Amino acid sequence: MTRSKVGVTIQSTSIFLDDRTVVLSEAIARKWKVPSNHMINMRFGSYQQDVKVVTAAVPNSLRVDPALASKIGLHQGARLTINYKPTSNTMSIGPLIGVMISRVNASSPSRPFGPITTFCKELTDACDQMGASVCFFPPKEMRANPQSLSAYSYANGTWSKRTFPIPNVIYNRLTSRKYENLPNVQQFMKDVKSRYGTEIFNEKYLNKTEVFEALRKDSSLHSYLPESYLFKNFPMLKSMAARHGVLFLKPITGSLGNGIIRIRREGLGESYTAHSTSLAGVRRQTYPTLLAVFQSISGKLKTQRYQIQQGLDLISSEGNPIDFRALVQRGEKGEWEITSIVGRIAGSQHFVSNLARGGSLSTVPAALAKASFTTTAARAAIIRRLRKASLEIAKGIETQIPSHFGELGIDLAVDRSGRVWLLEVNSKPSKDDNTALNTDNTKNKIRPSVRTLVKYARFLAKQ
Structure with a gap:
């Protein structure tokens, strides 16, 4: 799609009669055949208003009145994509992207969104470079039948709260099922989709059983x-143990490796060893029978649902299991593509690879080399299988689960024969763990994963 970008200038001059007149660069008006001194419909997110367009010999500029800018959340210097459709006499600017976040700490102006603030700033920078606008809002700002939105944006070195129209596209980054399932949040999502045609992606958490x-x-x-x-x-449990020497019990809504239990049969006898993860580390306990294992964990089953899963003979490095996280995203054409795949090596004394539990990141070839796949051909073959599995599983989620996802974190494993297995799928992949290794860590560098989010939002907004 051909795009033009304009810089927003907020200025009241004698040419303005009211907030229904805008000044557009002559070159842009000529390129898009925007009629001068005529009324057209201007749109930004859900906002639309008839405005008179006046042209001026200023490069790549859209000048608006302060009253109009305040009404729709535009800030001085914003750089937005602009296009005009003569069939509907509509000039669209934006798109406006909204991001649902869990909480705001107003007492911390430099980190209002906690650990996710850096990502929010990076997304803002990406939008600025790519001609979009982005705002961030927590559950308390989501209401039924909304006509506008109070949200936060970053401009001129500070975070501030402004009034915005309902965004063209909303990205759900709520990091708690509790927040996601609040009645006001669910009603808000339903209403903006039905009333404004807003596209919402990653609209819900996935659980392991569902996947x-x-x-x-x-x-x-x-x-x-x-x-x-x-x-x-x-x-x-007895039936699965008869078929597999190692079993895993995973909380179906768990994250960061919390609460996972590994059950292993010892030799040819009846005894079993159970390793369980908690915030304090890994706990090991041996039981004389499988029934004793079940009795020890039965209390947990009353408060948490678990997925029981076949244990796998995974590749490892010095006895530490290795798995892989693929970040799969929809791009500028709406199709699934692989943004990155990284190897994750479990820490000493751990059987899960999460970084929060002492795991470490590695490039995929380096991880495979540590696992004794020493030839280039062997490593290349497994990398091809990992990539193929990532894309096929993402497409399977799209086909089989009736929700809209724009990115997925897909955890894969490789057994000693080189076969690829799915461990789990995460619909809220971390914005820290998925960074491709060996990239230039220049300050203010925008990661490919963040650029892809903006490209997909532009695709959804058709701008």
Whole structure:
């Protein structure tokens, strides 16, 4: 799509009669055939108003009245994409992207959104470079039947709260199911989609049971799926233990490796060892029978649902398991593409690879080399399988789960024979763990994953 960018100038001059007149660069008006001294419909997000366009010999500029700028959240120096459609006599600027965030700490002006503030600033910079506008808002700002939105934006070195129209596109970065399921949040999402045609992506969390049950419906994905079910009772545990020497119990809504239990049969006897993760570390306990294992964990089953999953004979480095995180995103054409894949090596004494538990990142070739895949050909073959699995699983999620996702964190594993397995799919992938390694860490560098988010938002907004 051909695009033009304009810099927004907020200025009241004698040429203005009121906030219904805007001044546009002659060159831009000529390129898009915008009629001068005529009324057209100007749109920004859900806002639309008839304005008179006056042209002037200033390069790449859109001058607006302060009253209009304040009404729709435009700031001095904003750089926005502009296009004009003569069939509807509409000039669109933007797009306006909204990001749902969990909380705002107004007492911390430099980090109002906590750890995610750096990502929000990076997304703002990407939007500025790519001709979009972005604002951020927590659950308390989401209401039924909204006509506008109170949200935060970064401009001229500070974060401030402004009034915005309803965005063209909303990206759900709520990091808590509790917030996501609030009645006002659910009603807000329903209303903006139905009233304004707003596109919302990553609109919900995925849980492990939902993912595996959905993907099992696609026979082409079966080779990636370890045996895995919603854990129900002791007979299920006994049946799975009869088929697999190692089992994992994973909280279906867990994250960061919290609460995972690994159950391993010891030798040919009846004893079992259970390793469990918690915030304090890994706890190891041995039981004389499988029934004793079940009795020890039955209390947890009353407060948390678990997925029971076949253990895999994974590749490792010095005894530490290795897995892989693929960040798969939709790009400027709306199609799934792989932004990055990184290797994750579990820390000493841990059986999960999360960085929060002492894991470390590695490039994929380096991780495979540590796992004794020493030839270039062997490593290349596995990398191809990881990439193929990532894209096929993302497309499987799109097909089998009736929700809109624009990015997925897909955790994969490789066994000692080189076969690729799916561990889990995360619809709220971390904005820290997925950075490709060995990149230039220049200050203010914008990661490819952030640029891709903006490209997809522009695709959804058709701008």
